[in-house]
Amino acid sequence: xxxxxxxxxxxxxxxxxTVSNVLNRPDKVRAATRERVExxxxxxxxxxxxxxxxxxxxxxxxxxxxxxxxxxxFFTDVASGMEAAAEAAGVSLFLCNSDQRPxxxxxxxxxxxxxxxxxxxxxxxxxSSPMLDQxxxxxxxxxxxxxxxxxxxxxxxxVDDELGGRLAVGHLLEGGHRRIAFVGGPAVLGQVRxxxxxxxxxxxxxxxxxxDLVDVPSDxxxxxxxxxxxxxxxxxxxxxxxxxxxxxxxxxxxxMLQRSMALGLRIPDDLAIVGxxxxxxxxxxxxxxxxxxxxxxxxxxxxxxxxxxELDEGARHQHEHVTFQPELIVRASSDFTxxxxxxxxxxxxxxx
Amino acid sequence: xxxxxxxxxxxxxxxxxTVSNVLNRPDKVRAATRERVExxxxxxxxxxxxxxxxxxxxxxxxxxxxxxxxxxxFFTDVASGMEAAAEAAGVSLFLCNSDQRPxxxxxxxxxxxxxxxxxxxxxxxxxSSPMLDQxxxxxxxxxxxxxxxxxxxxxxxxVDDELGGRLAVGHLLEGGHRRIAFVGGPAVLGQVRxxxxxxxxxxxxxxxxxxDLVDVPSDxxxxxxxxxxxxxxxxxxxxxxxxxxxxxxxxxxxxMLQRSMALGLRIPDDLAIVGxxxxxxxxxxxxxxxxxxxxxxxxxxxxxxxxxxELDEGARHQHEHVTFQPELIVRASSDFTxxxxxxxxxxxxxxx
DNA sequence: TTGTACGCGTTATCAT
DNA sequence: ATGATAACGCGTACAA
Numbered sequence: 027x028x029x030x031x032x033x034x035x036x037x038x039x040x041x042x043x044t045v046s047n048v049l050n051r052p053d054k055v056r057a058a059t060r061e062r063v064e065x066x067x068x069x070x071x072x073x074x075x076x077x078x079x080x081x082x083x084x085x086x087x088x089x090x091x092x093x094x095x096x097x098x099x100f101f102t103d104v105a106s107g108m109e110a111a112a113e114a115a116g117v118s119l120f121l122c123n124s125d126q127r128p129x130x131x132x133x134x135x136x137x138x139x140x141x142x143x144x145x146x147x148x149x150x151x152x153x154s155s156p157m158l159d160q161x162x163x164x165x166x167x168x169x170x171x172x173x174x175x176x177x178x179x180x181x182x183x184x185v186d187d188e189l190g191g192r193l194a195v196g197h198l199l200e201g202g203h204r205r206i207a208f209v210g211g212p213a214v215l216g217q218v219r220x221x222x223x224x225x226x227x228x229x230x231x232x233x234x235x236x237x238d239l240v241d242v243p244s245d246x247x248x249x250x251x252x253x254x255x256x257x258x259x260x261x262x263x264x265x266x267x268x269x270x271x272x273x274x275x276x277x278x279x280x281x282m283l284q285r286s287m288a289l290g291l292r293i294p295d296d297l298a299i300v301g302x303x304x305x306x307x308x309x310x311x312x313x314x315x316x317x318x319x320x321x322x323x324x325x326x327x328x329x330x331x332x333x334x335x336e337l338d339e340g341a342r343h344q345h346e347h348v349t350f351q352p353e354l355i356v357r358a359s360s361d362f363t364x365x366x367x368x369x370x371x372x373x374x375x376x377x378x
Numbered sequence: 379x380x381x382x383x384x385x386x387x388x389x390x391x392x393x394x395x396t397v398s399n400v401l402n403r404p405d406k407v408r409a410a411t412r413e414r415v416e417x418x419x420x421x422x423x424x425x426x427x428x429x430x431x432x433x434x435x436x437x438x439x440x441x442x443x444x445x446x447x448x449x450x451x452f453f454t455d456v457a458s459g460m461e462a463a464a465e466a467a468g469v470s471l472f473l474c475n476s477d478q479r480p481x482x483x484x485x486x487x488x489x490x491x492x493x494x495x496x497x498x499x500x501x502x503x504x505x506s507s508p509m510l511d512q513x514x515x516x517x518x519x520x521x522x523x524x525x526x527x528x529x530x531x532x533x534x535x536x537v538d539d540e541l542g543g544r545l546a547v548g549h550l551l552e553g554g555h556r557r558i559a560f561v562g563g564p565a566v567l568g569q570v571r572x573x574x575x576x577x578x579x580x581x582x583x584x585x586x587x588x589x590d591l592v593d594v595p596s597d598x599x600x601x602x603x604x605x606x607x608x609x610x611x612x613x614x615x616x617x618x619x620x621x622x623x624x625x626x627x628x629x630x631x632x633x634m635l636q637r638s639m640a641l642g643l644r645i646p647d648d649l650a651i652v653g654x655x656x657x658x659x660x661x662x663x664x665x666x667x668x669x670x671x672x673x674x675x676x677x678x679x680x681x682x683x684x685x686x687x688e689l690d691e692g693a694r695h696q697h698e699h700v701t702f703q704p705e706l707i708v709r710a711s712s713d714f715t716x717x718x719x720x721x722x723x724x725x726x727x728x729x730x
Numbered sequence: 731t732t733g734t735a736c737g738c739g740t741t742a743t744c745a746t
Numbered sequence: 747a748t749g750a751t752a753a754c755g756c757g758t759a760c761a762a
Contacts, residue, residue, distance in 0.1 A: 027517060028436070030756060041732045046758055059731085071516050076492040077432040078756035081737050084380070086429075088489070096457060096473070102448045109475060113482070118489050121448070121473035123461060130465070137440070137470050140428040164423050165380075249658055284662045306601055307659040310636045314664065383739060393749045398740060408747060430738040433755050 029070045038066035049074065080142060088118050089333060090138040091171070092131055094149040095247065096123035098277055099305040100322060101149065104171065107326025108147060115334050117144065126151055126246055139166055145333040147171050153216055167336040171329045172320075173216045174347065181332040183325055183348040187217050190318040190352040191224020192231075194272045194300045195239075197316070197354055199232050201361065203270040203298060209255045209282065210274025211244040218247075218274050221302060225272055240268050247274060252281020259297070260289040270298035270360070276305045279315055283359065287312060298360040314357035321350050381422045390418035401426065432494060440470050441685065442490040443523070444483060446501040447599065448475035450629055452655040452674060453501065456523065459678025460499060467686050469496065478503055478598055491518055497685040499523050505568060519688040523681045524672075525568045526699065533684040535677050535700040539569050542670040542704040543576020544583075546624045546652045547591075549668070549706055551584050553713065555622040555650060561607045561634065562626025563596040570599075570626050573654060577624055592620050599626060604633020611649070612641040622650035622712070628657045631667055635711065639664060650712040666709035673702050 031045045038045070040063060047054045048063045055063070066072075080086045091108055093101045105121055112119040122138070124131035128151050135157055138146050145167040150158065153173045162168050162179065170182040198206055208225050210218040222239075229239050242258055244251035252273065259268060259282075273279035279301030283293060291297045293313045301308055304319035328348045336343045383401075387394045392415060399406045400415045407415070418424075432438045443460055445453045457473055464471040474490070476483035480503050487509055490498050497519040502510065505525045514520050514531065522534040550558055560577050562570040574591075581591050594610055596603035604625065611620060611634075625631035631653030635645060643649045645665045653660055656671035680700045688695045 028756095031758095032756080042757085043732055043734090043759085047731085050758075055731090071512065073516060074492050075433070075494065075756055076489075077429045077438070077494060078737095079758075080429040081427070081433055081739090081756080082758050084737080090472075096448075096454045097451060099449060099451065102454065102475075105448060105475065106477070109477070118474075118485065120442075121475065122470075123454075123457065123473065125458070125461070133470065137428075140426050142427065142429060160423065164425060249662075280659070280662045307632070307662075310601075310632045310659075310664055312662055312664055312666065380738095382737090393751090394739090395741085395750080396748060399748090402740075406747080411748080427738060430755090431740075433738080433757095434740050436755080 029072045030075070031072075033070055034063065034066045034072050037070060038063045085142050085144050087116070088120060088141070088143050089145045089147065089330075090120045090122055090134070090143050092122045092124050092134050092138075092146065092148040092150075094124060094151065094172075095126055096121070097248070098275070098303075099307065100275070100303040100320070103305070103322035104149075104326040104329075107323035107328075108330045109326075110323070111327045111330030111334070115330075117334070119330075124151060128152060128155075131155075132157060135161065139164070144337060145169070147329050147333060149173060152214070167333050169329050169333045169336075172325060178345060181336060181345050181347070183328045183332065183350075185320045185325065185350045185352050187220035187352075188224035188227065190302060190320075191221040191226075191272070192228040193224075193352065193354040194221075194302070194316075194318050195225040195228035196232075197356065198270045198272065198298060198300060198360065199228060199234075201270070201298060203268075204234065205238060205240065205266070205268040205270070207240040207242050207259060207268035207271045208274070209242045209244055209252070209271055209278055210247065211251070212246070213243060215247075221272075221274050242271075244274075244278060247278060249277045249281040249284075252278035252283075253285045254281075256282045256285035256289065260286060260291060268297070270294075270300070272300045272302075274302055276301040276303045276308045276315065276317055279317070279359075280307065280311055283311060283313060283315065294358065294360050300360050304355050308355075309357065311359070313359045316357045316360035317355050319353045319355050325350060381424045382427070383424070385422055386415065386418045386424050389422055390415045437494050437496050439468070440472060440493070440495050441497045441499065441682075442472045442474055442486070442495050444474045444476050444486050444490075444498065444500040444502075446476060446503065446524075447478055448473070449600070450627070450655075451657040451659065452627070452672070455657070455674035456501075456678040456681075459675035459680075460682045461678075462675070463679045463682030463686070467682075469686070471682075476503060480504060480507075483507075484509060487513065491516070496689055497521070499681050499685060501525060504566070519685050521681050521685045521688075524677060530697060533688060533697050533699070535680045535684065535702070537672045537677065537702045537704050539572035539704075540576035540579065542654060542672075543573040543578075543624070544580045545576075545704060545706040546573075546654070546668075546670050547577040547580035548584075549708065550622045550624065550650060550652060550712065551580060551586075553622070553650060555620075556586065557590060557592065557618070557620045557622075559592040559594050559611060559620035559623045560626070561594045561596055561604070561623055561630055562599065563603070564598070565595065567599075573624075573626050594623075596626075596630060599630060601629045601633040601636075604630035604635075605637045606633075608634045608637035608641065612638060612643060620649070622646075622652070624652045624654075626654055628653040628655045628660045628667065628669055631669070631711075632659065632663055635663060635665060635667065646710065646712050652712050656707050660707075661709065663711070665711045668709045668712035669707050671705045671707050677702060 304317040308315040660667040
């Protein structure tokens with residue numbers, strides 16, 4: 027059933043080495059011979075066996091991106107940037123979805139390492155997982171995407187999440203809000219921690235007490251978590267209920283928006299909402315969503331570039347930390363002045 | 379640098395065969411010996427070489443899903459169903475994004491075949507591509523997802539798109555619409571063709587002329603295509619402008635919604651919109667979107683089930699065509715009676 | 731162009 | 747239960 031180079035060689039009446047040359051150094055083979063070999067390949071339906079090739083080469087020509095959550099458009103956009111860069115470099119990129127679950131992340135890491143991929147891009151559930159260190163030590167190039175690690179032995183691309191948090195809450199404070207909720211979790215997640223820290227920073231910078239940041243923790247970062255958080259907030263007594271919510275990502279914010287409206291809250295009059303990521307769906311939400319924009323495709327391209335650089339430079343590679351700046355996009359969900367559905371031009375706000 | 383079974387054997391003071399037994403038949407090894415070997419593996423950082431293992435085994439333990447468009451949540455939800463089924467069967471699933479481009483699809487198909495994956499799931503750009511036939515003949519199990527093929531030599535899972543089209547346009551006709559546009563493309567795409575055919579069917583069943591279905595072709599199936607289609611429709615003279623649009627998917631519909639509103643059209647009063655897929659974001663759109671729901675995760679699980687069945691049953695496998703029924707979810711974008719933002723309960727409509 | 735050693739884990743055989 | 751050893755799978759690269 028399986029057709030090997032040997033079969034091709036017999037069929038074409040040449041030696042095994044010649045078939046290999048046709049595959050890898052076609053210019054070393056006389057045109058007539060080459061054509062005979064290629065014809066034999068077509069006739070027999072020869073398909074190169076990557077395992078055998080890799081076994082010899084030591085490494086595959088494939089990279090993997092382990093996504094935090096494939097159902098979040100933010101990560102598919104990041105992946106799309108990577109794909110573009112990988113394709114340009116002739117590397118195939120496989121996408122793996124850890125779905126925020128450490129076991130799945132672990133399983134994919136093992137698979138990719140066992141497959142001797144040339145590099146792994148990952149948005150880890152837990153960036154401090156010792157497994158990541160082990161893999162680096164054993165020689166697999168690894169780039170951390172949309173997270174950072176404290177130590178310097180890592181390439182990473184990230185966005186300044188603390189700044190993002192400051193932008194978001196700074197904007198809400200400017201809008202006159204004094205009781206602001208932060209929705210996100212689990213708290214161990216780097217982005218959650220940093221975005222929350224930025225929020226807290228903006229609050230104390232404005233002379234407010236830390237207690238004015240109402241924590242509404244969530245189990246994960248999906249739409250469902252926003253729905254349940256909305257119920258908890260809507261259930262608070264009006265006198266102490268936050269007048270604004272800063273959500274750790276847009277999925278949570280969209281869930282929050284949907285459920286708060288269903289529960290009779292007016293957005294932004296009763297509750298202003300700010301999301302994070304500025305995924306495409308944020309602009310077309312029931313009330314267009316104010317959000318902190320991250321350069322998604324760029325993030326992906328930068329990550330791919332880093333891993334390719336690490337491959338080229340080998341041992342004497344300098345680890346690089348690329349940090350992008352986020353940008354606040356103001357829309358109707360946080361701003362009375364743009365709340366009319368007819369004049370929904372987003373505005374960009376800078377941190378003063 | 380690279381640690382092989384041989385190194386492990388030396389370190390543990392056992393023979394090579396024993397190490398192999400620990401890896402593949404742990405019950406054949408005395409507990410004490412097993413632990414010594416496992417400790418040696420940990421100490422040395424041994425990582426099994428998949429290439430070598432596959433080379434011997436003939437096949438890998440991996441499947442791939444080639445997605446039509448990873449930025450469309452419909453496909454990530456399908457993928458999520460597959461992941462669940464694959465995980466349960468101990469198979470890893472790699473996601474590949476063809477991004478609607480035939481070259482990329484082709485490249486990924488080759489990669490996967492060369493990697494001797496145990497099966498390929500694919501939502502093809504062109505289901506009639508001869509490459510698919512060749513791969514089947516050469517022995518790679520293949521399941522077509524969200525598409526069908528005319529011949530019977532294929533496993534496929536799909537949703538009855540013609541029924542979906544009938545449901546959508548039947549609903550608009552019931553709402554009193556008589557000039558209805560169909561937005562989608564390219565026309566060669568199976569779903570586009572079938573959904574359009576269903577639309578046409580509903581129209582002629584109602585005694586209308588085929589010409590009353592206004593074709594607004596699009597280049598692809600993304601949000602951007604909806605934006606430009608909205609401009610073309612808004613630019614038509616009011617007297618002949620369609621009063622309703624049926625979009626071939628929700629991304630187009632969301633783009634359509636966003637741009638039409640920006641251009642001053644009221645939804646649904648000036649223009650009713652119906653989408654397709656019922657992705658999660660459809661419900662939280664600026665005007666909640668009426669859409670034809672497909673059982674996304676189920677579709678993925680069924681596809682994974684089929685490919686696993688084909689593996690088990692080997693040569694005497696009966697190809698199966700699983701077809702699901704779509705369901706119309708009525709929301710404000712097509713229905714005055716639910717247009718108030720406070721009472722946005724979706725209704726389910728059946729085809730009479 | 732050809733012949734052949736090589737990479738590495740798996741499996742089987744014979745022996746202990 | 748374990749040891750020692752060799753054949754195997756298949757594409758690659760290099761010396762001849």
